[in-house]
Amino acid sequence: MKHFNYNYDNYQDDFCTVVYALEKSNVRYDLVVGIQRGGLIPAVHISNALNIPFASLNWSHGEGKVRDSSNPHLRTALERGRKVLVVDDICDTGITLNEVKTTYPGIDTAVLVYNEENEKQFVPTYYGWKIKRSELPEWLDFWWETK
Numbered sequence: 001m002k003h004f005n006y007n008y009d010n011y012q013d014d015f016c017t018v019v020y021a022l023e024k025s026n027v028r029y030d031l032v033v034g035i036q037r038g039g040l041i042p043a044v045h046i047s048n049a050l051n052i053p054f055a056s057l058n059w060s061h062g063e064g065k066v067r068d069s070s071n072p073h074l075r076t077a078l079e080r081g082r083k084v085l086v087v088d089d090i091c092d093t094g095i096t097l098n099e100v101k102t103t104y105p106g107i108d109t110a111v112l113v114y115n116e117e118n119e120k121q122f123v124p125t126y127y128g129w130k131i132k133r134s135e136l137p138e139w140l141d142f143w144w145e146t147k
Contacts, residue, residue, distance in 0.1 A: 014128025
């Protein structure tokens, strides 16, 4: 499989696009939650850029199926009517974000890269780079991942 080097410059462009969209939306979030592992770096950066508290969420639809479906930070925030933004690096198949949104109704989502041809037809609330897998089939290697 071919790989696309998603470098720091790509990240900066997409991160700025997401932060600009968040600022423009005038929605005031009370908590930013990063999905482990890919969503942690962009979530921490969004949290810092907008001065919003941060939490993490362990979620996987792959082998082992780790799901933090009773995350106390998320549950408490939502039960108190707080606005929560869940962040991941990419919405590729749409499975992870669809599962998280189903488990935690009321959240908004943000990703750096959004595959508009995802199998769940999931559309994140905010995204940086919109791709079509039919046109960009390469695996994305994010700059923070171990090579």
